[in-house]
Amino acid sequence: MNWISNVMPPKVRSFLRRETPENLWVKCPESGELVFHKDLEANLFVVPGSGYHMRLSPKARLANLFDEGIYEDLPTPDAPVDPLKFRDVKRYTDRLKEYRAKTEAQDCVKLAAGRLEGMEIVAAIQDFDFLAGSLGMAAGEAIITGMTTALNRRAPFIIFTASGGARMQEGIFSLMQMPRTTIAVQRLREANLPYIVVLTNPTTGGVTASYAMLGDIHIAEPGAVIGFAGPRVIEQTIRERLPEGFQRAEYLESHGMIDMVVQRQDMRATLARLCSILTRTPRAAGAA
């Protein structure tokens, strides 16, 4: 960078810098193999060789989930912002602004409704890129709204979880989202509407210890880290190395905590099959 770039306003700077996109080739974190970004995108961000499931943006996931990629964006409700007037090294409100600008979303939960092989469903997605998908008041309120919408439309509810746990910056209000979301889950259950949880990498802490483990069916993506306490905390507690594959989707499956581990390519078909059976809706002819 020269002195011109130093005095230029940031917007102009970013405009000028658009010569070559940096991530044309993406490295698989597991095998180290290099994949061309277009190939990765076409493969739903699953590395073709190693089968490693990389993070998928909420938009890409929704587009893949619904018929023809068409869905309705459901508004998320307003929630109180920064009840504790929190600041650590940075003001919480500043941090929020930063993430809102980065992700173009208000908070980490996105709601959508649409058709899955003809059946109406309501879906929620947690975006790990927004403050680690942490469960705060906005996220809690959004999940409750999503479940209530499913209830009103008498539609199955599917949630894709990804979260580091509670949003520390909201303190006790974050903890309170555990019982609050549980109430909404109970209402779905009482209405006999399917509630399917898809656990994606990673799902931990208060999220796992509330709505993510209360589904009628638990599905996980391969290799996803799922647990209550983070591996670092456990290692500090027991002062031993953790067993191989600890807290991975496959480990949880063999320990009886989830129903199945499903490849991302098969997720849509699996969800459709399950929703169809649970709602006793025969699928349209020709549906895979």
Next chain:
Amino acid sequence: MKELLRGGNCSSRPRALLMSRAKNQIVFGKGRVRLRQFQQFLDFGERNRQFPPSPATDYLTMTFPVSPQDQAALRPASARSYLDFEKPVAELEAKVQELRSLAADGEGVQISDELFRLEGKSEKALADLYASLTPWQKTQVARHPQRPHFTDYVKGLITDFSPLSGDRQFGEDAALICGLGWFRGYAVCVMGQEKGTDTAARIKHNFGMARPEGYRKAVRVMQLAARFNLPVISLVDTPGAFPGVDAEERGQAEAIARATDASLSLGVPNIAAIVGEGGSGGAIAIATCNRVLMLEHAIYTVASPEASASILWRDAAKAEDAATTMKITAQDLYRFGIIDAIIAEPVGGAHRDPAAAIQAVGDAVQRALEGLLPLSHEEIRRSRADKFLAIGRTV
């Protein structure tokens, strides 16, 4: 008397002994667990209470004014132990005691005025100190080793207590105790975490950190309570759910989620009293209640100040900052509408007069319970759900 106390005083217990024990290994479930990481629990009392005793005021080996009732309530062979910030009070109380023993030696007339004055001063210093504790000081008080624990509350409040063991699936967890009994004329179900009062008990109860079995037992007992129409009283005192390989293996998260779920399904009233530490998911699992009460100097957190500090500042030493910014005191939480009432503690904290603190909790629980008993099962369930849904909506 002085000599006797000196012999049995906890302050004379060599710290080195505790430390060396802490380095041993013990067997915990399947895994061999080193105890080093539990040092903070083992010696949190030691660490907090000891400031270098000066030769001039050897208050740590002195006797202190305690009523016979207090004496019975205090654990054997333990003199009063002081937290760091209580030093000024400790010095005053030591002086009072010095004068008192002089008076007893026959010089009473001359010094009784001085004694009277000092006693007043020392009482006032204590009351002033405890009227304005910082969140971090409250954290230390909430963890005070002599603070009454679950077992003490049960002894003081429940008759015919009949503990129930096991989750009927895997095992029994002594960290979370459940049982049946009579509470002031009402047949009830009681549950809560027990931290333990000495090293052996702390290990037995896993420092009040429950495993999945504990929460699954709680669910079983809640369902039992629902069938027999028994109100549920939860006494919450835990640093958090146990973070270990075995706990994860058996579904710690699922167990906690199911316990919260079960609490919200109950048609019988449930009342939680946070009597010490309300730590995170390990607390909410049994604190999702119609009424949530909290002792004046208890804390209730989304993560312990130490854990919060290491997450937010990447430095566990910032725990004091975390305690302050996270708003964990009963006073803050009452203002936020998270808890329904604050139970006043005896001057100087529950550990100064455990019997009074226990009865104060009993009175508050009784009041809450009697307010809920007229409600139908449906009303109990609905009002509980409405209460939690309303939290945060009007902040």
